[in-house]
Amino acid sequence: MIAIGVIYGSRRAPGAAGRSRLVGAWAAIGGAALPAGPVIGGLLVQAAGWRGVFWLGVPVIALALLPVIRLPRPSARRRPEGSVDRAGAGLLVAALTCGVTAIIQAPASPPPAGLLAVAAGCALLALLVVERRVAHPLLAVPRGARLPLGLACLVAGLMNLYSLGGLFLLTQILQDVHRLDPLSAGLLTLPAMLPLPLLGAPAGRLSTRIGAWRTSALGLTVAAAGLAGVAATVTGPVTGHLALALFLALRGTGLGLLTPAIVSAALATTPGSPGLASGASNTSRQTGGALGIALFATIAGRADAPGFLPHAIGLFAGPATLLALTGLFCLGIARNPRIRLA
Template identity: 70%
Template sequence: MELHAGSGGLAWTVDAYAVPLAALLLASGAIGDLVGHRRVVLLGLAGFGEASVLCALAPSVGVLVAARAVQGVAAALVLPGTLALLVESTPDDAARTRLVGAWAAIGGAALPAGPVVGGLLVQAAGWRAVFWLSVPVVALALIPVVRLPRASARRERSARNVDWTGAALLVAALGGFVTAIIEAPAGLWSAVPPGALAVCALAGFLVAERRVPRPLLPAVPRESRRPLGLACLVAGLMNLCALGGLFVLTQVFQTVHRLDPLAAGMLTLPAMLPLPLLGAPVGRLATRIGVWRTAAAGLLAAAAGMAVIAATLTTTGPLVVALLLWGAGIGVLTPAVVAAALRATPDAPGLASGASNTARQTGGALGIAVFAAVAGSATAPGFVSNATALFGVAAAAFALTGLLCLTGARAVT
């Protein structure tokens, strides 16, 4: 990378996007419920396109990280709103579950193309070309949203009732935790100040939520708390292990296996292809056997894949099979856990999608920080053994959570 970013710089380039995305999703869902999801999605898409231009023109790592943070804010406006717009148009529960599967498939269609196209662009034109590509993609995405009908007058209310204090405290808490994790390898004193800030901000957030008329985490009906909580737990764990694992794997491919960016991107395809292919079929499967049994199947398949990855990290043949199994598990799990959250609070799709996506993105931000800190530099002697241990622990966590979903399916439905 021409900006000479080290391991910490690479982690921050990813987490500068992931932290505001995770922290602002609840606020974005609340804003959409108040003023209409259509206008929030439009604002987010426009902001993402402008931030992509800033990323492409960034003269330094600091500017790139700042522009990535703006991208994260914009993405937070888009993500819960797109799902809420779809769900609001489909009142039937079974049709809604199938629609969520299709939404996951469409959203996942970028995953297999991303590593290959990104690797090709980086190899042919440099990393800046990846951000330039986002501009026409965003322009195309604006077209169908613009054509959607405007929200009714009943929903055109002010966003002044949104808990902005809670949103700011959530950003500070998550940002502090991520900073503490990334800086921990440099020494205890580098991690203590941001860690203390995170703890204070989290405590302030919990206090503030009890004192505002419209908290980011409104009171959830008693019957909805357990299923929504379990859905958020599973979603967070999924992204923590998946994004953290992919962050480490890309370094394994390029440093241990000596692959160029395009070849490394091609090698990740087995993990990426199942999500867009399985989204719609999984929606139908979840309708037949239930979202929690479907989620358990995905978790157990992904656990098996990660266990094989841990055992074959330095070889390519078995690793491809393991990546395919891992990707298939994530492809089954993603639409199932999103549908589970929406079923928990069917009358508040903005809250459900915001809570589920917040858990996913928070898990992803923390996962990248944790995997980067534990694995260490890709050129360090203990990198492969650390990465192997990380995948082993992730496999165990997925397996245990899968059993929890399987045994608790009746308790949360």
């Protein structure tokens, strides 16, 4: 969706300013669905159990496929037959699947988890070999754009690793420690979601004014402050939920600034190939989210285990520090003209 928006919008609003506005609009539209997630999910879990959340995806995906199937295929831009790197894509999926499963299974089944970890490593090595030999690799990135695009994808992946892993852990604490029902827990997480659609367009304008990397640094710093506050209040009494909601809103504000900015930074690295940069950025974010949920769940352990709460607090406080350090890292990139392209 990012690539389509940029390709279409580049005819109307060329340059970095137009790109930032388009990404800001994308973030606002895409983020509009996020506040509905906790509420709908809470209702489904409360009424039909956790399996109901997955059944909801079936009609949603079916409806989304209809307009995609009807999209015309521009034959003039179609790549030659056989140019799709199916082997590379399959190896990437295999590596991620085996890696995430290994993390989840490690506490209960160490030997199978070890084998899966080895399989993930082998798949990654095979991917590197394949990508060097195929005519059309998954990421045919120009040499000068490799470092800035790689850094933008790294920050995007870390963003989702911290945010989605923490959100998973937060809902577990609210339901299993504070004994809130699924709907109440979902409503309490709303402050973390509401800023994202509201800040899409302002974040795009701010990226145009001060640069995508500086905006990313600002968003990371704000998110770090919010996450530190969450660490201090998440295990407190029920009467402290107002403070928790305020810190969740601060965390959401930081992520609302960061998301459009870091995507703009990625797109700026390859202005002639927006689909390449958007695909790399999106893959990095989704990979970070999958790894984050697996890591946070595995490290925290079961909610009824004696060490769950100390581990949970550490998993909020530690990433808060890492987010702040990542913000300093982005600020350093913004001051380095050899790396910064946005």
